[in-house]
Structure formats: C-alpha cells, structure tokens
Amino acid sequence: MSSPSQPDPRFEKAKLGDDELLVAHEKALGPKPDERARYRLAPLMMLFAMAGVILFAATYLNRYSGRFDRSVYDETALPNAGGAAEAKVDPAVAGKRLFGTPGACVTCHQATGEGIPGVYPPLAGSEWATGSEERVIRIVLFGLKGPVRVRGTDFPGTAAMPAFGASGFAWSDEKIAAVLTYVRQEWGNKAAAVTPQQVHKIRQSVGERKEWTQDELLTVK
Numbered sequence: 001m002s003s004p005s006q007p008d009p010r011f012e013k014a015k016l017g018d019d020e021l022l023v024a025h026e027k028a029l030g031p032k033p034d035e036r037a038r039y040r041l042a043p044l045m046m047l048f049a050m051a052g053v054i055l056f057a058a059t060y061l062n063r064y065s066g067r068f069d070r071s072v073y074d075e076t077a078l079p080n081a082g083g084a085a086e087a088k089v090d091p092a093v094a095g096k097r098l099f100g101t102p103g104a105c106v107t108c109h110q111a112t113g114e115g116i117p118g119v120y121p122p123l124a125g126s127e128w129a130t131g132s133e134e135r136v137i138r139i140v141l142f143g144l145k146g147p148v149r150v151r152g153t154d155f156p157g158t159a160a161m162p163a164f165g166a167s168g169f170a171w172s173d174e175k176i177a178a179v180l181t182y183v184r185q186e187w188g189n190k191a192a193a194v195t196p197q198q199v200h201k202i203r204q205s206v207g208e209r210k211e212w213t214q215d216e217l218l219t220v221k
C-alpha cells in the first residue's frame with residue numbers, strides 16, 4: 001500500500017539529469033545525419049549516371065538508327081557531316097562485304113561466283129557480269145526473270161534474280177556500284193569498275209519497272 005504523499009519510484013526513475021537526457025536522445029536518433037547522407041550518395045550518383053547513359057543512348061539511336069530501316073544504312077556516310085560528305089571507302093572492299101551480306105548475292109551465286117548448277121547462274125566468267133555495264137546495272141537494279149543463257153548453259157528461270165533497286169532491297173547507287181565492281185573484278189573477271197554515277201543515270205532514265213527478261217536486255221546497247 002502506498003500513500004499519495006510517498007513518491008512513486010517509477011516517476012523517480014524517469015527524472016534524468018541533463019547529461020543523461022542528451023545521451024538518451026543521441027541513442028534514440030540513431031546514426032549521425034551526415035553518416036546517412038554519405039551512405040545515400042552512392043545510389044543517387046548511380047541513378048544520375050544511368051539516366052545519363054539512357055539519355056545518350058536514346059539520342060544516339062534517334063539520330064543514327066535510321067529507324068532501323070536496313071535501306072537507310074550507308075557505310076559511306078559520315079555522321080558528323082550530316083551524311084552529306086562521303087568517306088573514302090575502297091569499293092573493292094565494300095563490294096566484297098556487300099556481296100557476302102547474308103541474303104545478298106552470295107546466298108545464290110555463292111562465294112566462289114560459280115552459282116548452283118541448274119538454278120543460280122555463275123558470275124565468274126559470265127558474259128552478263130563482265131559485259132555491258134548498261135545491262136548488268138539494269139539486272140541488279142530491277143532483277144531478271146529467266147530463262148537466261150550464261151556461259152553457254154540455259155538457266156530455266158525457276159528462281160528469279162531479285163531487284164536491289166527501289167522496288168527490292170533499295171540499295172544505294174554507291175552500294176550497287178561497289179558490289180558490281182567487285183563482281184566484275186573477282187574470280188578472274190577483268191571488266192571495268194562501275195561508278196555510282198552510272199547506276200544513278202540508269203536508275204533515273206528507267207524509272208520504275210518489273211524485272212527484265214533476257215530478250216529485253218539484249219535490246220539494250
């Protein structure tokens with residue numbers, strides 16, 4: 001039994017001195033504020049760094065991806081010159097790479113330039129490949145539907161030569177000139193190089209059309 005005049009020992013205990021109070025507060029506050037600040041700085045910096053990387057990547061893709069259209073990529077364009085200036089690319093090197101692009105010439109005509117008997121005619125020693133530029137540029141721009149006679153063998157035209165101009169793979173004048181220069185000077189072929197200007201002229205003068213037939217091509221120069 002405690003009488004009201006006697007102080008309750010629990011209240012007595014809570015009576016802290018100033019020093020004890022300070023210590024108790026410090027404990028309750030936990031780590032020092034600046035310690036926490038240092039701990040949080042690392043993820044914050046990371047956030048800024050990542051945001052920077054994403055911003056850079058997005059800007060870069062927006063500017064140079066060409067909307068991921070395969071017909072837009074042009075290895076002769078200099079990005080810092082707005083794509084207007086032409087880099088000096090050896091046409092033979094560019095031509096070889098273009099020829100070997102999966103789905104391009106190599107798929108049908110083979111790396112050896114020998115084609116596949118009965119289906120894909122050879123480019124090595126072919127009178128079409130090494131003959132008139134006027135004809136061979138037309139073949140690559142618009143395609144060719146057989147039958148066609150190459151190196152004395154008739155190819156029935158069961159497979160057709162696809163267009164690499166606007167109606168097909170939409171290759172640039174530079175690409176078509178480069179690949180034809182390669183084709184005309186590889187596998188022992190010794191024909192003159194093809195220039196982008198020649199391709200451009202034929203592209204302009206022919207306009208739009210479907211693939212050629214052998215007879216139509218033979219009427220060209």
Ligand code: HEC
Binds near residue numbers: 119120122123144145
């Ligand atoms: C999808 C297969 C295919 C691809 C890809 C292809 N060609 Fe052809 N090409 C043919 C066929 C088939 C013919 C013969 C036409 C026919 O039989 O209808 C032909 C014919 C030719 C000819 C005339 C005949 C000859 O043998 O000389 C040339 C030149 C030629 N192609 C060059 C090229 C070049 C250069 C490329 C790449 C830019 C290319 N072709 C890509 C299938 C292809």
